[in-house]
Amino acid sequence: MRKNELDEMQVQKRNRIGNQAFMLLFYLLIIDIGLYGFGFKWLKYPTNVFIIMLSCMTYYLVRIIWNNAYIGPKAANKLSGKKVIFIVAIAMAISAMIIFISKKNFIKTQPIDGSDNGALILFVFSSVSLVIALIVSIISKRQNKDEEK
Amino acid sequence: MAKNLKLKSSRAAKDMSQKDLADAIGVTRQTINAIENGDYNPSINLCIAICKKLGKTLDQIFWEDDENA
Numbered sequence: 729m730r731k732n733e734l735d736e737m738q739v740q741k742r743n744r745i746g747n748q749a750f751m752l753l754f755y756l757l758i759i760d761i762g763l764y765g766f767g768f769k770w771l772k773y774p775t776n777v778f779i780i781m782l783s784c785m786t787y788y789l790v791r792i793i794w795n796n797a798y799i800g801p802k803a804a805n806k807l808s809g810k811k812v813i814f815i816v817a818i819a820m821a822i823s824a825m826i827i828f829i830s831k832k833n834f835i836k837t838q839p840i841d842g843s844d845n846g847a848l849i850l851f852v853f854s855s856v857s858l859v860i861a862l863i864v865s866i867i868s869k870r871q872n873k874d875e876e877k
Numbered sequence: 878m879a880k881n882l883k884l885k886s887s888r889a890a891k892d893m894s895q896k897d898l899a900d901a902i903g904v905t906r907q908t909i910n911a912i913e914n915g916d917y918n919p920s921i922n923l924c925i926a927i928c929k930k931l932g933k934t935l936d937q938i939f940w941e942d943d944e945n946a
Binding site for chain 1: 900904905911920
């Protein structure tokens with residue numbers, strides 16, 4: 729049996745939230761295509777796609793954590809706040825190291841179309857998403873303690 | 878959906894918290910809370926698991942009273 733197996737209510741919630749996130753992603757991409765057709769470019773490719781995808785993933789992640797559908801009943805007792813903080817810190821450190829190494833080793837060129845900021849935006853968005861997920865997780869744990877009668 | 882007070886009273890009679898019951902049958906405390914508050918309809922397998930743990934029949938816990946029907 730997997731350690732993170734969700735119970736039936738968690739599976740239902742996660743499926744519902746996943747469907748909504750998918751539809752949100754679909755409609756945002758469609759709107760972006762429509763705006764592009766009218767000549768409105770809010771961001772250059774591929775940054776615009778990155779932003780939309782990361783927004784939808786952040787929405788999905790935050791909602792499943794908020795609705796207690798992220799970790800199963802068996803894993804919930806083992807995961808502590810310190811572990812989450814540690815994982816987040818490791819993820820941020822790895823992202824920063826990758827960006828630093830790639831900037832140091834690759835030839836620096838002037839960006840022609842200004843789309844070189846994709847990696848930086850990706851890092852910033854990922855970091856912000858992880859921090860939001862951490863905060864939501866901590867708040868959810870405190871709420872759960874208050875709800876129990 | 879109406880609250881399931883029978884579940885709550887059966888659990889209390891066994892001196893079990895929501896967390897105790899949830900851990901015993903392998904679900905989260907929030908699921909037990911949602912069932913008791915009438916916010917979630919459990920599957921038949923989950924109903925049976927709850928009844929076995931509390932030593933009651935399905936009718937005794939999950940059958941609706943005439944007032945709530």
